[in-house]
Amino acid sequence: MFNKRNILIIVVLAVTLTAFAWFYVPPLEEPNVTEIPNTGLSFLKLPTGFMIDVFADNLENPRVIAFDPVGNMLVSETKAGRIAMLKDSDGDGKSDKKITILEGLRLPHGLDFYSDSKATYLYVAETNEVKRFSYDVKSGTIANKKSENIATLPADGRHFTRTIAFGPNYRQGSILGGLGLSVDKLYMSVGSSCDVCIEDTWKRAAILESDPAGNYTAEFAGGLRNSVFFTFHPKTKEIWATEMGRDNLGDDLPPDEINIIKVAGPEDKYGAKRYGWPFCYGDKVRDKKFNPEKVDRIDISSDCSTTTPPIIKIQAHSAPLGLAFVPANKGWPKEWEGDLLVALHGSWNRSEKVGYNVVRYDLDSGGNVLSQIPEDFISGWLVNGKIYGRPVDLKFDSKGKLYISDDATGVIYKVNPK
Numbered sequence: 001m002f003n004k005r006n007i008l009i010i011v012v013l014a015v016t017l018t019a020f021a022w023f024y025v026p027p028l029e030e031p032n033v034t035e036i037p038n039t040g041l042s043f044l045k046l047p048t049g050f051m052i053d054v055f056a057d058n059l060e061n062p063r064v065i066a067f068d069p070v071g072n073m074l075v076s077e078t079k080a081g082r083i084a085m086l087k088d089s090d091g092d093g094k095s096d097k098k099i100t101i102l103e104g105l106r107l108p109h110g111l112d113f114y115s116d117s118k119a120t121y122l123y124v125a126e127t128n129e130v131k132r133f134s135y136d137v138k139s140g141t142i143a144n145k146k147s148e149n150i151a152t153l154p155a156d157g158r159h160f161t162r163t164i165a166f167g168p169n170y171r172q173g174s175i176l177g178g179l180g181l182s183v184d185k186l187y188m189s190v191g192s193s194c195d196v197c198i199e200d201t202w203k204r205a206a207i208l209e210s211d212p213a214g215n216y217t218a219e220f221a222g223g224l225r226n227s228v229f230f231t232f233h234p235k236t237k238e239i240w241a242t243e244m245g246r247d248n249l250g251d252d253l254p255p256d257e258i259n260i261i262k263v264a265g266p267e268d269k270y271g272a273k274r275y276g277w278p279f280c281y282g283d284k285v286r287d288k289k290f291n292p293e294k295v296d297r298i299d300i301s302s303d304c305s306t307t308t309p310p311i312i313k314i315q316a317h318s319a320p321l322g323l324a325f326v327p328a329n330k331g332w333p334k335e336w337e338g339d340l341l342v343a344l345h346g347s348w349n350r351s352e353k354v355g356y357n358v359v360r361y362d363l364d365s366g367g368n369v370l371s372q373i374p375e376d377f378i379s380g381w382l383v384n385g386k387i388y389g390r391p392v393d394l395k396f397d398s399k400g401k402l403y404i405s406d407d408a409t410g411v412i413y414k415v416n417p418k
Helices: 004-023
Strands: 050-056 062-067 073-077 082-087 097-102 111-115 120-125 129-136 141-152 162-168 184-190 206-210 218-222 230-232 239-243 256-261 312-314 320-325 340-344 357-361 375-378 391-396 402-406 411-417
Touching: 062 111, 062 391, 062 402, 062 411, 097 141, 111 162, 111 184, 120 141, 120 162, 141 184, 141 206, 162 230, 230 320, 239 320, 256 320, 312 340, 320 402, 340 391, 357 391
Parallel strands: 320 391
Antiparallel strands: 050 411, 062 073, 073 082, 082 097, 111 120, 120 129, 129 141, 162 184, 184 206, 206 218, 230 239, 239 256, 256 312, 320 340, 340 357, 357 375, 391 402, 402 411
């Protein structure tokens, strides 16, 4: 029989469990990072003609970098639940001021800005939703701490980060009963809850889409185990996304991937192209170790011939994250313009570690991959099994400087062509 004391205990337990669910950071399999040598950044190797320096340090798990409309840098400190602005007040090329823009968020990751006729907004992707806040461009502050919900997402899971970016509307017509006609779309990547499984929602292992106001959420592409980062080709405007393959198939399977995420055509029965996971990987290869007894979802097929293969296959377990195209006329080598840079976060479950570097893929001006073999752009974070950092996001500013976040050492690097 319930009395006041029992009811009080139940209420306290409920509040405690709710708070735990809100602030709990799912455990990740993370390798140990060796203390960085006290010799500056001399352990990092770059091609002749480039300089690397620390733009900001003493950050907590910095992940996504974004620039506001006037060039201020924002970064998500995901595990701290915080969005910070990093300012270089004296113009010496290093951040000397860190300003907390938002805090108390639930695993914030993706960031982007959007302006309409009424206001400029900062969009923030937490693990369970995408919010937008009115943003004062002149002062670089949140104009109103009250947020609007743009999309509700499945929370946490093995892959709990959510990444967002605005891009063009690729669809030829409306979806969802007349919606989806906006010129701009918000794209949202949501990783799988597991290593390999049948998800119980179409909102996982997918890139989703919405209009800027959040009037609907729809699946844009599926079968993407964990496309943590994506960007847009400067000429074709197509979405290019990194993809992490599953574990426990050995050191060299399945390949990690770069995919071009295309809009569904008439041949795509459920309105979204499929990129393979959980049944297929690489160039339409069937995962013979994944054979569930029952598949309730009719929109997922084990027929690998219907899936879209990657444009680039990467050494298994490299863990590709941020990607960016080399800009034109910004001081970078002319022959590199349009090439693809990819941050390889590094393996955790391979017998011999791989990744922990930034690589470059040779592309022509139309986005065609000229070689599947990458060239090292920045290396040295992994030496003789010792790990000195883990690159995450890659972002160019308007002047062509490249910024790289490192969530293991709490640093943001800046790379300049000399």
